[in-house]
Amino acid sequence: MINVFQPSLGEEELAAVAEVFKSDWLGHGPRTKDFEAAFARHIGVPADNVVFISSATDGLFLTTELLGLGPQDDVVLPSISFVGAANAVAATGARPVFCDVDRHTLNPSAEDVERSLTPRTRAVLPLHYGGHPGAIDDIARLCRERGITLIEDAACAVTSAVDGRACGTFGDLAVWSFDAMKILVTGDGGMLYARDPGAAQRVRALAYHGLDQFSGRSRSAKVPRRWWELSVRDFGHRMIGNDLTAAIGGVQLRRLPEFQRRRQAVVEAYDELLAGIPGVRLPPRPPAGHTTSGYFYWVQLPPAIRDRVAADLLDRGVYTTFRYPPLHRVPAYRAETDLPGADRAAESTLLLPVHQSLDDADVRTVATGFRDAVERAAAAART
Incomplete structure (x- = not known):
C-alpha cells in the first residue's frame, strides 16, 4: 500500500x-x-x-x-x-x-x-x-x-x-x-x-x-x-x-530541510504528471512570498466520480483520503448555516499520497493510477 x-x-x-x-x-x-x-x-x-x-x-x-x-x-x-x-x-x-x-x-x-x-x-x-x-x-x-x-x-x-x-x-x-x-x-x-x-x-x-x-x-x-x-x-x-x-x-528538526526538498520534488512531479486531466483541478500554487510545507497534495474532481476514483485507487494499493469533513455537518456540531465553499470542497477534494519516503516509482504509480481511475470513472458516469 x-x-x-x-x-x-x-x-x-x-x-x-x-x-x-x-x-x-x-x-x-x-x-x-x-x-x-x-x-x-x-x-x-x-x-x-x-x-x-x-x-x-x-x-x-x-x-x-x-x-x-x-x-x-x-x-x-x-x-x-x-x-x-x-x-x-x-x-x-x-x-x-x-x-x-x-x-x-x-x-x-x-x-x-x-x-x-x-x-x-x-x-x-x-x-x-x-x-x-x-x-x-x-x-x-x-x-x-x-x-x-x-x-x-x-x-x-x-x-x-x-x-x-x-x-x-x-x-x-x-x-x-x-x-x-x-x-x-x-x-x-x-x-x-x-x-x-x-x-x-x-x-x-x-x-x-x-x-x-x-x-x-x-x-x-x-x-x-x-x-x-x-x-x-x-x-x-x-x-x-x-x-x-x-x-x-x-x-x-535537523532533517527537516531534506524532508522538505523531497516533498517539493514530489509535488513538482505530480504537477507535471497530472496536468491536463479533464475535469481535474490541481492544488493552488502558493502566491508570491508564501512558503508551504506541502503537507497535503489535493486534487479536485467532479463529485459524481470522486468516491469511485478513491475506491479504484484503493484497489490498486494507493490509499487516498479527504481531510477534513466540514464541522458544520458533523452531528455533534451540526449548524443550520450556509457555507457553500466548504460544502463544495468536501464533495470534490481528494488527498493523494505525499511524503518524503515516496520514491519516483511510487509517484509515477500514483499518477498513472489516478489518470486511469478518472478516465474509468468518467466513462462509467456517462453510461
Missing part, C-alpha cells in the same frame, strides 16, 4: 533514543529544553515562549483554558478544520462558530472570518490547510483591529511562512503537531507558542498539574530549599513532552 502519510525515521533517531536510555532519564528534562530552544530558533521566537507538549490537540485545549473561555463566548474557526479544534472550544462551554472557506484553497479569507464575527467573539482559530499559509496576515490584521485573540492551528505548517515569517507567529497563540502522520514526528507530541511570555509561563504550569516550579531534571545543581513542596495556583493537567520524544524531535 502506498500511504497518504508516512514518517521518515532511521538510525539517527534510534541513536538519539539510545542516548536517552543511557541517561536513565526519560521524562521532562534537558533534551526537552534543547528541543524547545531548537524549535524556537526554527520559527524565530524566544525559547521561553514555546512549550513542548503531549499533542497539538492538548495545546488547543490549553489555549482555550488559558483564555478563560466560557458559555458567554464565541470562537470563529473554518468549517474545514480538525475536530479537535472545535472540541477544545466546546469543552469550555463556548460556542464554535464556523466560517466558510475558499473551495479551492480550503482556507478562509479575512472576509469569511469577518462575516462570522459576533459581539461575543473572543478568539479566531484558523487552520493553515495542508500547510498553505492562506490569508493569515489579513486575518491577523483583522483580529488586531477588533481586539480579538488569534490562535493559529499550525499543525500542518511546520515549515510554512509568509515573506520569511513563520506561520504560527502571526497571532497570540499557536500549536504545531508532531504526531505519527506529520512531517516532523515524535510519535505523539506538539509545540505551543505564546507571544506573551507571561502566558507561556502559565501554559507551562497548566501543562503540568498547575505547578509553579520547574519539575524535571535540571543541568543546574541549584535547587530550591524543600524542593518537594508544591506551589499550585491552577488546576492543571499532565500534557508535557518528555526527553524520549524530544530526542526524536531534535533529530527530525
